[in-house]
Amino acid sequence: MNNPKLTSPTEVMRLLKKYNFKCQRRWGQNFLIDQNVLQIIVDSLKLSKEECILEIGTGIGTLTSALSSLTKQVISIEKDKKLVPILKESLSPYNNIEIIFKDVMNYDLVNFFKENSIKGRKVEKVVGNLPYYISLPLIRKFFELNKYLKLAVFLVQKEVGERLIAKAGSKEYSILSIITQYYSRPEKIHLVPYTVFYPQPKVSSMIIRLNIYEKPPINVGDEKLFLNIIKASFQQRRKRLINSLSNYFKGNINKLEIEDVLQKIDINKNRRGETLTLEEFAKLSNQLTK
Numbered sequence: 001m002n003n004p005k006l007t008s009p010t011e012v013m014r015l016l017k018k019y020n021f022k023c024q025r026r027w028g029q030n031f032l033i034d035q036n037v038l039q040i041i042v043d044s045l046k047l048s049k050e051e052c053i054l055e056i057g058t059g060i061g062t063l064t065s066a067l068s069s070l071t072k073q074v075i076s077i078e079k080d081k082k083l084v085p086i087l088k089e090s091l092s093p094y095n096n097i098e099i100i101f102k103d104v105m106n107y108d109l110v111n112f113f114k115e116n117s118i119k120g121r122k123v124e125k126v127v128g129n130l131p132y133y134i135s136l137p138l139i140r141k142f143f144e145l146n147k148y149l150k151l152a153v154f155l156v157q158k159e160v161g162e163r164l165i166a167k168a169g170s171k172e173y174s175i176l177s178i179i180t181q182y183y184s185r186p187e188k189i190h191l192v193p194y195t196v197f198y199p200q201p202k203v204s205s206m207i208i209r210l211n212i213y214e215k216p217p218i219n220v221g222d223e224k225l226f227l228n229i230i231k232a233s234f235q236q237r238r239k240r241l242i243n244s245l246s247n248y249f250k251g252n253i254n255k256l257e258i259e260d261v262l263q264k265i266d267i268n269k270n271r272r273g274e275t276l277t278l279e280e281f282a283k284l285s286n287q288l289t290k
Helices: 009-016 037-044 061-068 080-089 110-119 132-143 158-165 177-182 221-237 241-249 255-264 278-289
Strands: 052-056 073-077 097-101 122-127 149-159 185-192 205-212
Touching: 037 061, 037 149, 037 205, 052 061, 052 221, 052 241, 061 073, 061 097, 061 122, 073 080, 080 097, 097 241, 110 122, 110 185, 132 149, 132 177, 149 158, 149 185, 158 177, 158 185, 158 205, 177 185, 177 205, 177 221, 177 278, 221 241, 221 278, 241 255, 255 278
Parallel strands: 052 073, 052 122, 073 097, 122 149
Antiparallel strands: 149 205, 185 205
């Protein structure tokens, strides 16, 4: 299992002090100091010894070390090179960990998956404690890699987690909710209080599991149009659907034609975009494609 010392606040403070490491709040450097929460994250990944896993954000190696004994290889991407001396000490007992010191947002992940596949290393799962500032763009980035990935387990800010699992009509429901539910089956695994981190963030977090579909569960003829219709419908949340779509298709499809399309698929033109389900957006997109 992991180095249990790494979930001890005393040990974390000792390491940070020894190497004169200052946590960057803007990078979301809040280190997990709770063995139970760590265990929940690891269990939710359903790992086997034959697997290689990708971790986002090595931190001081708490989750990295826990993953090491359960998998063939851990590949971890870490932005902050100042963590090198800490990681040399905390991960010294492990020999199946590779750390890539890069910013994941600028890293060529497509090439990463291709190269590992050539080497015979199947990386189909990803895990990480995601800082708020990159969580939304990064989750979207991973959905574009759905042909490589089967499962993602992320520790995210509670409000991000709520948006990922939100249902049509709720105030948390957003473009991200629909995109998430198009590419995956999201599950709330556990609510995490801010007290299990050092230093403590100001907000609670959520462990979320994304079961990534090999093929989305609904059939969409033109994916680009489908995503653009969703964006157009959410741009002004209070607007009626007919007005949002008329603005988007201005010059290409007139208002009467859009009304006709909505009538054909039995969607009231006066509804707001935020009340449409994933299936209804697919129906709308497919009808407009015709």
